[in-house]
Structures are given as C-alpha cells and as structure tokens.
Amino acid sequence: KVIMNTSLMKELADVAKDVALQQGILMRIQETPNSSELVTYAPFTLFPTPVPKAVFLQALAVQTHYNTLVDKISQDPDFLEEALASTIAVDDFTGRLFRIHQQILKEGRSQSIVLGLNRSDYMLDQRNNGLSSLKQIEINTFAASFGGLSSRTPDVHRQILKMAGRLEESQRILDNDPAAGLARAVAKAWELYGSERAVVMFLVEESQRNIFDQRYIEYELWKRNIPTKRKRFDDVCEKGSLDQDKRLFVDGQEVAVVYFRNGYMPQNYPSEKTWEARLMMERSLAVKCPDISTHLAGTKKVQQVLAKPGVLEKFFPDKPQVVEQIRATFAGLYTLDIGPEGDKTVAMALAAPDQFVLKPQREGGGNNIYGSEICQVLQGVKESTERTAYILMDKIHPAPVQNCLLRRDAPLQISNCLSELGVFGVYVRQGKDTVMNDCVGHLLRTKSSEHSDGGVAAGVAVLDNPLLV
Ligand code: ADP
Ligand code: MG
Numbered sequence: 001k002v003i004m005n006t007s008l009m010k011e012l013a014d015v016a017k018d019v020a021l022q023q024g025i026l027m028r029i030q031e032t033p034n035s036s037e038l039v040t041y042a043p044f045t046l047f048p049t050p051v052p053k054a055v056f057l058q059a060l061a062v063q064t065h066y067n068t069l070v071d072k073i074s075q076d077p078d079f080l081e082e083a084l085a086s087t088i089a090v091d092d093f094t095g096r097l098f099r100i101h102q103q104i105l106k107e108g109r110s111q112s113i114v115l116g117l118n119r120s121d122y123m124l125d126q127r128n129n130g131l132s133s134l135k136q137i138e139i140n141t142f143a144a145s146f147g148g149l150s151s152r153t154p155d156v157h158r159q160i161l162k163m164a165g166r167l168e169e170s171q172r173i174l175d176n177d178p179a180a181g182l183a184r185a186v187a188k189a190w191e192l193y194g195s196e197r198a199v200v201m202f203l204v205e206e207s208q209r210n211i212f213d214q215r216y217i218e219y220e221l222w223k224r225n226i227p228t229k230r231k232r233f234d235d236v237c238e239k240g241s242l243d244q245d246k247r248l249f250v251d252g253q254e255v256a257v258v259y260f261r262n263g264y265m266p267q268n269y270p271s272e273k274t275w276e277a278r279l280m281m282e283r284s285l286a287v288k289c290p291d292i293s294t295h296l297a298g299t300k301k302v303q304q305v306l307a308k309p310g311v312l313e314k315f316f317p318d319k320p321q322v323v324e325q326i327r328a329t330f331a332g333l334y335t336l337d338i339g340p341e342g343d344k345t346v347a348m349a350l351a352a353p354d355q356f357v358l359k360p361q362r363e364g365g366g367n368n369i370y371g372s373e374i375c376q377v378l379q380g381v382k383e384s385t386e387r388t389a390y391i392l393m394d395k396i397h398p399a400p401v402q403n404c405l406l407r408r409d410a411p412l413q414i415s416n417c418l419s420e421l422g423v424f425g426v427y428v429r430q431g432k433d434t435v436m437n438d439c440v441g442h443l444l445r446t447k448s449s450e451h452s453d454g455g456v457a458a459g460v461a462v463l464d465n466p467l468l469v
Pocket of ligand 2: 137
C-alpha cells in the first residue's frame with residue numbers, strides 16, 4: 001500500500017524536520033559529537049505508528065510490577081549469584097561487575113536510598129488470529145535513554161497529521177513526558193540524601209551526541225533548584241575521592257546522586273583506573289542510579305532465569321495475579337547452561353535458527369545474533385562452557401507497517417518498518433520503605449524491517465509515536 005504521492009511526502013517531511021528542530025528534538029552531528037555549533041534533528045518517523053490500545057495499556061499497567069521485581073532481585077544476593085554463576089565464569093565483563101557487587105556486599109552498603117530508572121521494551125508479536133501480543137524484549141536498568149527527546153515528538157506528528165488531512169488522528173496522539181517523571185524520582189533521591197549543596201552527577205560518555213536527551217532531565221532538576229554536573233569517568237578518576245564518611249566528592253563538590261549514562265559496555269572501561277572509579281562510586285554514600293546489584297538485575301541472563309517455572313512466584317509469593325501479569329509479557333527464553341536442558345536449546349536453535357535470537361550479555365544494540373549466524377556461533381561454542389555467555393530467545397515477529405524514516409542525509413523513501421514500545425518506570429526506596437513507584441511515560445522506536453538489530457544511537461531505529469487504535 002502506497003501511503004501518498006512523492007511531492008506531498010517531500011513537503012510533509014520538510015515541515016516535520018522544521019518542527020522537530022523547533023521543538024528541540026536534537027542530536028549533535030557525528031562529525032562533532034562534543035560541540036553544539038552544528039546540530040541536526042534526532043531521526044524520527046514521518047508518521048506515527050498504529051498500536052492497539054489494549055496492548056499499550058497492558059504495557060503501562062505492568063510497569064510498576066517490573067519496577068518492584070527489579071528492586072527485589074537487586075536485594076537478593078543469593079538469587080543473583082545462582083542466576084549469574086555460569087555466565088560470570090565465561091563472560092569477563094559481567095564477571096567484573098559481579099566482583100564489584102560482591103565487594104560491596106562484603107563491606108556492607110553505605111547508602112540505603114535506592115533510585116531506579118527503568119525502561120521495559122516490547123514488541124507486539126503477531127498472532128494467527130490477527131491479534132498481537134505484548135512480548136518483552138528486555139528491561140533496561142542502566143542508562144535507558146530517549147526519555148527527554150520523546151517528550152517533544154508528539155507535537156511533530158500532530159502537525160504532520162493535520163497537514164495530511166487527518167485531523168481526528170492528530171487529536172489521538174498522546175502527550176508524553178518521561179523526562180519530568182525521571183527527574184521527579186531523581187529529585188526525590190536527592191532530597192532524601194539531604195544536602196542542599198550536593199549535586200546530581202550525570203556520568204556521561206566521551207562522545208556526547210545524545211546530550212540533548214539528557215539536558216531535558218537536567219533542566220527539570222534545575223527547575224527544582226537541584227544542581228547538576230556532567231562528568232566523565234576520567235574526571236572521577238582524576239578528581240574524585242571519598243571522605244571518611246564515604247561521601248563522594250568530584251572536583252571539590254559533594255555528589256548526592258550518580259546518574260550513570262555511561263558504563264554499560266566493556267569499552268566504557270578502557271583502563272584499570274576506570275574500573276577503580278566505578279568501584280569508588282559504588283562504595284560511596286552517593287545514591288547510585290543504578291547501583292551495582294540493580295545493574296546486574298538488568299542482565300539478559302537474569303531475564304532468562306526469571307522465565308523458568310516457579311521463579312517469579314518466589315519474588316511474589318502471595319501475588320499470583322502480579323506473577324501472571326508479568327509472565328504474560330515473557331517470550332520464550334532458553335538456557336545454554338551445560339547440561340541436558342542447554343543441549344536441548346542448542347539442538348532447537350540449530351534446527352530452526354530463524355525462529356530465535358542468540359544474545360550475549362551486552363547492551364547498546366548491535367550485539368545479538370540472528371539466522372544462519374546463530375548456527376556458526378553455536379557450532380563453535382556448543383561443546384564448551386563458552387556457550388553459557390549467551391541466552392536464546394524466541395524471535396518476535398511484529399506486523400510490518402509502512403512508514404518513512406527521516407534521518408539526516410538519508411533519501412526520502414517508504415519502507416516496511418517494525419516498532420518497539422518502551423515504557424519508563426521509576427522507583428525510590430529508602431531502607432524498607434518504597435517512597436515512589438510509578439510508570440512515567442513511553443517511547444516508540446521504529447526501524448526498517450531489513451535490520452534485525454540496533455537502536456537509535458546505533459543509527460538504525462528512529463523516534464516514533466503510538467497512534468492508539
Ligand atoms: P540491547 O541491549 O542491545 O538493546 P536488545 O535485547 O534490546 O539488546 O536487542 C536489540 C534489538 O534487537 C532490539 O531493539 C530489537 O530490535 C532486536 N531484538 C532483540 N530481541 C529480539 C527478539 N526476541 N525478537 C525480535 N527482535 C529482537
Ligand atoms: Mg534494547
């Protein structure tokens with residue numbers, strides 16, 4: 001189905017880009033990632049994507065339970081140790097994180113305030129009966145992005161739909177403001193920390209192309225007169241220290257909250273000094289978002305273990321409805337641990353690789369393995385413990401929708417697209433008291449169906465809005 005003629009599409013695309021720039025849907029350009037002299041619009045779709053209302057509401061409704069689940073996992077060292085045992089034996093990065101976690105447990109946590117900013121991602125699996133079912137891709141407990149920019153995209157699609165003569169639809173584009181909700185939780189953690197001069201430190205990447213997304217959260221904090229600072233690992237290495245009460249100081253300033261927007265990939269830790277900086281922050285009195293155990297709770301191995309029979313029940317012993325609500329969003333997830341169950345997984349994947357995704361313990365897009373490459377990789381590792389660095393997952397098949405992806409220097413063309421719905425959740429806990437647990441907004445990302453993997457930062461997916469149907 002062709003959406004419309006080319007000249008109208010060109011006209012709408014030009015307007016869409018102007019609206020995006022004027023709304024502040026911005027990204028620094030690849031050539032100068034650390035300067036705002038030249039910026040472009042963050043890539044987005046020309047049109048919103050239809051999403052069934054029931055499934056959308058289902059995703060929002062389960063979010064606070066996911067928050068609770070992540071938080072409970074982070075407080076269960078025995079579970080984490082057992083779940084991650086086979087993985088940390090072969091995956092150095094996860095192993096290194098786990099060692100920090102163990103050291104913190106041994107020393108005792110110095111801070112009882114916990115701040116969680118999560119994004120649970122889903123795709124809508126197409127069923128034979130024409131209905132779609134909500135399936136979780138993963139939950140991000142570390143540096144979940146686009147809560148800022150996604151608060152600005154609704155106005156772009158409203159404008160475009162109006163200009164395309166689709167007034168009724170334009171009125172159905174939902175408001176969305178994850179940045180405000182994320183900031184509300186950070187502000188609460190800062191307040192509980194209880195020192196007016198202490199800052200919220202954004203621990204940011206070397207290359208800061210996506211700075212504007214983060215700025216929205218910074219501004220929300222400044223509105224509350226909460227000071228923020230942007231620092232890199234190097235700054236913490238060179239100018240960070242703990243005082244005798246384990247208060248964290250960076251460049252002479254006390255840090256109340258460390259908000260990690262960097263530190264989830266092995267290459268974020270180029271030197272031993274960087275690891276030491278991470279450990280110092282974890283040991284400190286500052287509230288960490290996330291703390292090391294919550295970081296581990298977000299690994300793909302934990303996701304797979306949660307899908308085993310009886311595991312969710314352990315975390316919600318007297319709440320069968322919550323268990324049911326969470327489990328309904330699970331896709332098939334399979335262990336590659338050594339033993340008959342893992343052997344079965346290997347055989348299943350080799351027999352039908354197109355039905356699965358093979359996932360290592362990595363974040364940030366572009367790491368998963370698909371199709372015939374699954375066979376190549378598994379043939380290489382299937383007889384050794386190396387295979388336990390991966391998990392296997394059912395491949396989700398969303399219905400493709402035609403759209404036009406707007407991206408700097410890309411030709412204007414219609415392609416078959418697949419979408420992924422993210423839901424933002426926040427929580428704050430102090431000791432045993434849950435002070436906040438909310439669902440604070442959504443994110444729709446869309447990519448061409450030619451790509452099996454990759455997010456917005458990876459240059460594959462673009463920002464979108466759901467049009468509830
Ligand atoms: P990352 O931590 O790199 O974001 P994800 O598990 O989110 O890892 O996978 C990255 C991308 O791969 C997703 O955004 C999605 O496009 C695709 N993907 C992941 N899992 C599946 C799946 N089970 N079925 C279909 N596509 C998937
Ligand atoms: Mg992802």
